[in-house]
Amino acid sequence: MHPVTDWLAVRARLTPSKIAVVEVSSGIRLTYEQFNERVNRLAGYLQRSGVSKGDRIALLSPNSIRYLELLFAAGKIGAMFVPLNGRFSIPELAYVVNDCKPRILVYTDSYQSAVSGLTSHTEIPILLNESGYQSVLTESTEINRFVPLEMEDPWAIIYTGGTTGYPKGVILSHRAITWNAINTMVSWGITENDVTPVYLPMFHTGGLNALTTPVLYAGGTVVIGKEFNASSIIRVVETERCTIALFVPTMYHMLIQAPEFAEAAFSSMHTFLSGGAPCPSSIYEAFRTKGLNFKEGYGLTEAGPNNFYIHPQDAKRKIGSVGVPMFHTDIRLVDSNGNDVSDEETGEIWIAGPHLFSGYWNKPQATVETLVGGWLRTGDLGRRDEEGYYYITGRKKEMIITGGENVYPLEVEHVLESHPDINEVAVVGLPDPKWGEVVTAVLVTVKHKRISGEELKTYCAGKLAGYKIPKLFLFVDELPKTSVGKIDKKRIIGQYSKIG
Template sequence: MNWELDWLEHRARLSPHKDAIIDESTNMTWTFKDLNNRAKSIAGWLCQRGVKKGDRVALLSPNHICYFDLLFACGKIGAILVPLNWRLSVHEIKEILADCTPGLIGIHRQFKDKFADLIDIELDVFFIEATDFEEMVYFSGKEKFLESISEVDPLLMIYTGGTTGKPKGVVLSHQAVFWNALNTIVSWSLAEDDITLNYMPMFHTGGLNALCIPILMVGGTVVIGESFSGKKAVQSLNRYRCTNILLVPTMYHMLIQTEEFQRSTFPHMKIFLSGAAPCPYQIYDAFRKKGLAFKEGYGLTEAGPNNFYISPEDALVKRGSVGKPMLFNSIKLVKPDGSETAPHEVGELLIKGKHGFSFYWNQDQTTAETIKDGWIYTGDLAKKDEEGFYYIVGRKKDMIITGGENVYPLEIEQWLAEHPAVDEVAVLGLPDDKWGEIVTAFIAPKQPDSLTEEELQDYCCKKLGRYKIPKRIIFVNELPKTHVGKIDKQKLKEIHTVK
């Protein structure tokens, strides 16, 4: 292969005995030398099984070192790793497999029964945490990796959530993964002493590419967490002397309510990062009260997922901002007519950079609609202020048009979330004969029967224009979540309709 692309080989040479990976559940530790040796052994094993450049290798596993093993092994031989969302049904997994047609699939033994039907179809299966995996890790064949691999060759294919339609296979090249990591290291000032704890699912770009790959590239340490709880997260952050962590807002919501969070001073933490969805302001407040640095970012599978930087100091002043574009990528906001927005004017967010995806697998038309003149049209709406700080407003598809007025749900959600009796909130537009759509708020109260529709509407009147005030408020025990912990608005829309 092109050895310039195999940065793990060079990191293992520079930092052979530095801890690279720690497993939270077992406390097992692997150095960079260990990690590279495992990847070389597995690459040789894959070659012996007939895997060639461009072939797909699928993986169904909870968070586990096998993600790094297979990603780096595939990188050495030019294969494409396809991590699969194990929270999907067998039917959904089969549809994805039919789309990406992998030559091999690895299944963690934890899922052997759940996905037994996959074993019966015509797929070459190997098992993680079993004899198969041990054979891979300790493969002693003398395979030579002779394939010529360029930076634009595919390395990773991550399927989008599919909450608004059929999941799309997002193809990320060696270049995309490398430049996202490099951009993050330089823009965020990551260093060799950084240690991150990862609870984000590793079948998702946030679990692999947001912090894990950048931290490994710079010579830091990744602690792999599997199941999240607020109490355990605080304990592990302190136990492993972590310096940074990325969580989604729902995880932070759970974390800040624990006694452990209230008691801990987090002496080693440099920054708490929030991603995947806009963060409620009460989470900002919880960290500010403890004097802890907190900020949020923005990304998507198709770009990065890291695109912005904001300092903790600016995050306190510019609450809700994701900051400014990072060093090696460009951002612009455009109106429907293609012209760029003025300050505080909302437009669609476009991204350009070497960290962008190559194409959607088997979806040429969708690719052409998404990448235009090198710009990735994200479908997200944002605005920026006079100082160049960007604020995410919401998804383009989530914008509500009621009586001819444009309403951005996030503004209403942020205000309702500040009500002391509200635990979670989601706002969306539901069909209405008179208004086209009506603003509808789904509220999970902290205590049952503690709120009324009239009370919340009066509360909204204090800050919001009349056309933004929810005409309908639906109380629920809990809001549905996607596989990465984001509130699933599509499911809410499917369940609740206006008669």
């Protein structure tokens, strides 16, 4: 049995006057002591409101300090923090809320209409809006009853896409989040001098756990941005003296095209990281030309998300490699029979380590299929070169990654197939220099009826998150089939890849 350490209280004791969090939109700057006091008041309010150990605390908000306040408040009282994907449609949000059944939902004014729609689908005992939340932070008394916790106790549930089209709640324990922070600090050399800008969505593990929690664990500073704008991000990186940053390739594509990029010195930055999807070599070249360190990583909500390390000098000679396994991470590449493959052969990536998730919320069968003998079967494919460096080569699943967002074709296909004028549909990801992959629907209409792509986009609106709606609609007389009559998506991708 391993008791949980209250990170924030310890940091407030060790470095009370060090800046912990900066919120760009509001100008808030909190020291670790101030941050811990706010979290203690929030935790006290939650306890007095009846939130107990094991209860879920949901948040619907753009990137803000609320994510970290609620995460650490949940950690102090043994509750589970559930950040909701603000890009989900009302039915998608309703599914998640009905699945995790939060005791309380905190939301900002920008999501008032979404919450109104959501409460017509499901019951949430406590709703806390923006003004109410601010009152809690200023007027509530601090927590006075600490809950004894073990490292295996759940700390957060982050919902990620499922192959059936339904999101899966990934349970992250105190052990998983803490060990991801430790592993990242040790492997990447994160220290109290690091400052990281957070512009990835904080309802994703990339925004919450890739750099944010490791930097806080180390005693560094997290700078939270609300929305991605290349010019303003460059300004924030320079003025806040940021040292390490993570963006997805789509963000980097926009960043290097901004006029300010050519002029910026980035003198405080030691590392630019890319994740979420394979990164085009043109982005590597843009940073190499400026003499800046740039490298890629690989992870997923169920593992970390940090799993590999590559030295910036090695990244220059091994373009596209994610490097070698981190200090407390074991990696296997496995064939379809469960045997380890040799160097330069492709296999499914299996991961082991103390940073793995505990399982999927309310999905025991999916958990058993994914966690096997202490190994996480990722469904992703990779190879290892003769020097031991790893490369991500594809996905066993058909998941599409567009702008760092995961899209599962079956979910989109179900929506399009419900349209009365559509007979057959295949949704694939076609290569795209900006988005990584562009969601594409290849369709056969009923009796070859004419229908526009714009009409289909309108049809999907409200049923799917915006990033899941296909950007391309291709109309064909017949979809290619395999010998057993299944739609042949490999042939579709091969045939239309130059269009994307």
